Amino acid sequence: MTVKLVDHDALTELFNIGLHRAAASLSELTGQRILVELPRLWVCRIEETHLRLRQLIEGELATVHQIFMGSMTGDAILVLEYEAASRLAALLTHGEIAADGRLDQSAREVLTEVGNVILSSCLSAFGDMLRVSVTFSVPRIHVESLEGMLRSLKVESEELHYTLLAATRFQLTEGEVGGYLLIAVGIASLELISKSLAEREG
Amino acid sequence: MSPDEPLGMTEHESLTMLHELAQILELGVLTVDRSLVVTGCNRWLAAASEDAVRNLIGRPLLDAFPELRGGPAELALLGALGGSTTVWSHRFHRYFLPLPPRPSAGDGRFERMQQSAHIMPLVRGGAIEGVLVLLQDVTERVAREEQLRDALARAEVASQAKSDFLASMSHELRTPLGAIIGYMDLLENEMVGPVEPLQKQYFGRVKSAAKHLVHIIEEILTFSRVEAGKEPLQPEMVDGAVVARSVAELFEPQAGSKGLLTRLSVPEGPVMLFTDPTKLRQILINIVGNAMKFTESGEVGMCVQSHSDRATFVVSDTGPGMTAADLELIFDPFTQLDQSLTRSKGGTGLGLPVSRKLAHLLGGDLLVDSVPGEGTTFTLWLPIVTRATSALSSTALSEPLLN
Numbered sequence: 200m201t202v203k204l205v206d207h208d209a210l211t212e213l214f215n216i217g218l219h220r221a222a223a224s225l226s227e228l229t230g231q232r233i234l235v236e237l238p239r240l241w242v243c244r245i246e247e248t249h250l251r252l253r254q255l256i257e258g259e260l261a262t263v264h265q266i267f268m269g270s271m272t273g274d275a276i277l278v279l280e281y282e283a284a285s286r287l288a289a290l291l292t293h294g295e296i297a298a299d300g301r302l303d304q305s306a307r308e309v310l311t312e313v314g315n316v317i318l319s320s321c322l323s324a325f326g327d328m329l330r331v332s333v334t335f336s337v338p339r340i341h342v343e344s345l346e347g348m349l350r351s352l353k354v355e356s357e358e359l360h361y362t363l364l365a366a367t368r369f370q371l372t373e374g375e376v377g378g379y380l381l382i383a384v385g386i387a388s389l390e391l392i393s394k395s396l397a398e399r400e401g
Numbered sequence: 402m403s404p405d406e407p408l409g410m411t412e413h414e415s416l417t418m419l420h421e422l423a424q425i426l427e428l429g430v431l432t433v434d435r436s437l438v439v440t441g442c443n444r445w446l447a448a449a450s451e452d453a454v455r456n457l458i459g460r461p462l463l464d465a466f467p468e469l470r471g472g473p474a475e476l477a478l479l480g481a482l483g484g485s486t487t488v489w490s491h492r493f494h495r496y497f498l499p500l501p502p503r504p505s506a507g508d509g510r511f512e513r514m515q516q517s518a519h520i521m522p523l524v525r526g527g528a529i530e531g532v533l534v535l536l537q538d539v540t541e542r543v544a545r546e547e548q549l550r551d552a553l554a555r556a557e558v559a560s561q562a563k564s565d566f567l568a569s570m571s572h573e574l575r576t577p578l579g580a581i582i583g584y585m586d587l588l589e590n591e592m593v594g595p596v597e598p599l600q601k602q603y604f605g606r607v608k609s610a611a612k613h614l615v616h617i618i619e620e621i622l623t624f625s626r627v628e629a630g631k632e633p634l635q636p637e638m639v640d641g642a643v644v645a646r647s648v649a650e651l652f653e654p655q656a657g658s659k660g661l662l663t664r665l666s667v668p669e670g671p672v673m674l675f676t677d678p679t680k681l682r683q684i685l686i687n688i689v690g691n692a693m694k695f696t697e698s699g700e701v702g703m704c705v706q707s708h709s710d711r712a713t714f715v716v717s718d719t720g721p722g723m724t725a726a727d728l729e730l731i732f733d734p735f736t737q738l739d740q741s742l743t744r745s746k747g748g749t750g751l752g753l754p755v756s757r758k759l760a761h762l763l764g765g766d767l768l769v770d771s772v773p774g775e776g777t778t779f780t781l782w783l784p785i786v787t788r789a790t791s792a793l794s795s796t797a798l799s800e801p802l803l804n
Contacts, residue, residue: 305543335484
């Protein structure tokens with residue numbers, strides 16, 4: 200199977216469903232209207248992910264990482280550049296948190312919760328489509344380099360792994376922030392997703 | 402790509418170890434079964450809840466804490482039974498369990514213990530048996546953060562009050578000085594009767610001193626307006642070379658009287674900028690005036706250049722120059738490097754800070770380079786933008802101007 204066999208439009212729609220749910224939850228949580236857009240989506244082999252990410256992001260990153268298990272297993276990560284992460288935390292809290300650009304404990308807690316909402320919403324959209332339940336590990340926030348983040352994705356099995364990489368844009372009342380959503384899955388999970396998408400479209 | 406490494410223990414051994422760990426954790430640990438009946442809690446939570454939670458074991462959690470019913474806490478518990486892990490940050494939820502704050506925590510600010518929480522499935526043998534809730538008491542930290550925010554807000558109010566005071570005082574001072582200058586003009590020009598040459602000389606000195614005071618007040622006024630984010634911008638298409646030439650002409654008499662050479666270098670064509678010409682002129686007058694003031698011999702030069710994305714105005718002198726330590730101070734407001742110069746050369750110490758702030762306001766910057774004993778070079782750069790692409794707007798006056 201090649202990545203071209205995944206219906207790009209259908210996958211985009213699926214991500215949009217997840218992000219729409221995430222935006223609704225975040226709006227309710229924060230009391231302000233939040234939109235989460237998906238400007239672009241890439242599917243690539245996990246070995247090629249770093250090349251793609253190096254073109255897109257630089258410097259220190261703030262990542263929220265969750266492992267998901269069930270019929271579909273893998274890693275889900277919200278990736279934000281450090282400055283974007285602190286700006287997002289500040290926008291979400293009307294400048295009460297991270298207004299000085301630093302990710303202190305409170306800012307990290309806020310981002311962990313936001314990351315958890317986004318990752319769970321997207322993966323739940325996948326789970327609903329596949330009609331399987333997905334369980335999640337506790338989300339963890341890290342401030343790390345791109346290399347550090349990619350090391351945490353170290354694949355231990357022989358199975359081919361792919362990355363679904365979605366560029367996201369958070370639009371809030373007082374500004375917008377860009378970030379990335381990375382879902383790394385094995386070929387078996389990707390085939391499952393691809394098959395379900397095809398059935399859905401058909 | 403795998404969950405955390407197993408510890409190579411039997412399930413019973415793992416559970417025993419986790420139980421022991423839970424007892425010594427500085428976190429609240431609460432477990433409920435699939436019916437949300439409390440099945441356990443650790444020592445920390447028992448103590449923090451004044452044993453209320455321990456007494457709940459065997460009872461439904463929502464009966465004991467009715468305020469959790471129907472709200473996000475119940476949703477999170479039910480979500481965990483479906484496999485979801487929920488994280489609660491303090492900022493959005495304040496607390497998960499309504500518990501009293503620990504004595505002395507939070508400076509009496511809060512009626513409830515402030516918490517962050519993890520609500521996750523309790524999985525045994527692959528099946529979700531219930532929910533595990535981890536609570537962290539963040540009361541102390543949140544109180545510290547709130548104290549800091551309050552202090553910052555007070556400082557901002559004080560800073561705003563200072564700026565307002567400066568602006569209004571400067572205005573109040575400028576008005577009578579205008580009258581002094583006007584009346585001195587009348588006297589000096591013999592509009593109210595003949596005056597002796599010595600009297601004329603004295604009237605001239607009073608007028609000159611009053612004009613100097615007006616200049617200082619103008620600097621303070623501009624500084625306080627920029628600080629307060631109230632300096633208005635009126636951008637238009639401007640030829641930077643024309644502005645530079647007019648400033649150079651302004652200083653020719655002063656250069657002549659000090660015996661200084663002046664040099665102006667501008668490109669053949671215009672250097673078109675969409676900027677506020679008054680502000681550009683004000684910056685150039687400040688830095689050229691500074692160079693004239695401190696240079697006793699040699700020359701003061703200005704070179705205007707146009708690059709693809711910016712225009713630069715480089716003002717260099719053969720004055721006394723500054724050390725690296727001095728250079729760090731010159732953009733600090735109210736700082737003059739050698740306080741004795743304040744007396745001999747005059748000035749508020751605001752000229753350069755105001756100039757840099759104005760440069761930022763125009764989307765550029767003012768940089769300095771200097772060698773002690775050889776001279777100083779100030780470089781003002783401004784972006785070359787067209788009217789259509791300019792971020793400068795005469796209407797965006799209430800925006801913060803700096804940083």
